[in-house]
Amino acid sequence: MWQRFTEDARRVILLAQEEATRMQASAVDTEHVLLGLFTLDENRIAHLLAAMGANAQTVRAETTNAVANYPQGQKHKEPVLTSLAKRTLELAVDEARRMRHNYIGTGHLLLALLREERGRASQILLAQGVGLEKTRSVLMELAESQQSAKPSQIKEGDEQQLLSLLERRADLLVEILGLDVLALKKARLELSVRLDRYEEAALLRDEIENEHS
Numbered sequence: 001m002w003q004r005f006t007e008d009a010r011r012v013i014l015l016a017q018e019e020a021t022r023m024q025a026s027a028v029d030t031e032h033v034l035l036g037l038f039t040l041d042e043n044r045i046a047h048l049l050a051a052m053g054a055n056a057q058t059v060r061a062e063t064t065n066a067v068a069n070y071p072q073g074q075k076h077k078e079p080v081l082t083s084l085a086k087r088t089l090e091l092a093v094d095e096a097r098r099m100r101h102n103y104i105g106t107g108h109l110l111l112a113l114l115r116e117e118r119g120r121a122s123q124i125l126l127a128q129g130v131g132l133e134k135t136r137s138v139l140m141e142l143a144e145s146q147q148s149a150k151p152s153q154i155k156e157g158d159e160q161q162l163l164s165l166l167e168r169r170a171d172l173l174v175e176i177l178g179l180d181v182l183a184l185k186k187a188r189l190e191l192s193v194r195l196d197r198y199e200e201a202a203l204l205r206d207e208i209e210n211e212h213s
Contacts (some may be wrong), residue, residue: 006106014042019035019067023067023070026072028079031067052135063124088109094107
């Protein structure tokens, strides 16, 4: 199973274990995994939570408090995953299968945390309005846009849908997926031309030339 986890997803679990060890927690639970997502890349998770209408600072603060109040174990004894944390990993695998992805990334971990409603992480996220279906929808849009990096490879009839996605989710594509701003603008330019939106294409061309002249 671990072979399919991305490097970032593996790091999240390691960071969760490190946090539990640092706090002398008796085990690694779902709230440690959620804190691991923040520790890995706070800006990325913050932008994603903002897209859900949630306050990332509040989510992190409540998660930090939950971790601080977690029962302590014996000193020098390495904490192990709780049954809920193990179940979260299994649900992440299932989310990847649902989305037809051949990898398990941080987005799948976030969805899994939401699905494991018995966990403290899910309760914190749900209290801030981070719903499972909405989160899954946004992550699927982002994944599809990443796979469709080259407009020339898009099937006929899909251009309008992708152009709309690039326009609506440009900030998330840059912040969460780390895509290049110039590449996104060039993709929008090519799609605008293919859709006969020449005025918009001209404005984009001028913008690109002015920024990179």
